[in-house]
């Protein structure tokens with residue numbers, strides 16, 4: 827799977843990529859030369875809305891995609907087309923923490939009875955915990971919203 831480093835303008839896009847399973851670095855504040863350094867050292871593709879940075883990277887032969895679409899959905903379609911994605915694979919969804927980018931582990935519901943709100947506990951069956959920051963995720967409405975976005979992306983990728 828592609829790995830990314832995302833500029834500070836694209837936080838929401840970074841979270842979506844993480845949800846879809848892509849190893850994606852994002853910092854609220856990061857200097858351009860830091861982004862470039864990380865991209866080179868870790869073989870990551872830069873996603874930026876900054877045309878100057880885009881041009882600079884292109885001139886240095888660093889793989890960079892300009893995220894200038896009006897929505898994350900359209901940015902994802904653009905990225906997918908440029909990188910020749912076949913489709914977003916739902917077996918990868920929710921394998922990565924959207925907050926810290928580390929891996930999630932599926933956990934048994936029983937473990938969570940005391941930690942999550944009761945109405946959530948009663949309604950949902952699949953739960954995940956971040957190995958690093960311990961944030962708990964469940965397959966609920968957010969998961970469904972993201973799956974809808976993925977479906978819209980996949981439809982466009984099919985039509986290439």
Ligand SMILES: [Zn+2]
Pocket residue numbers: 923924925926927928956957958959960961
């Ligand atoms: Zn985390």
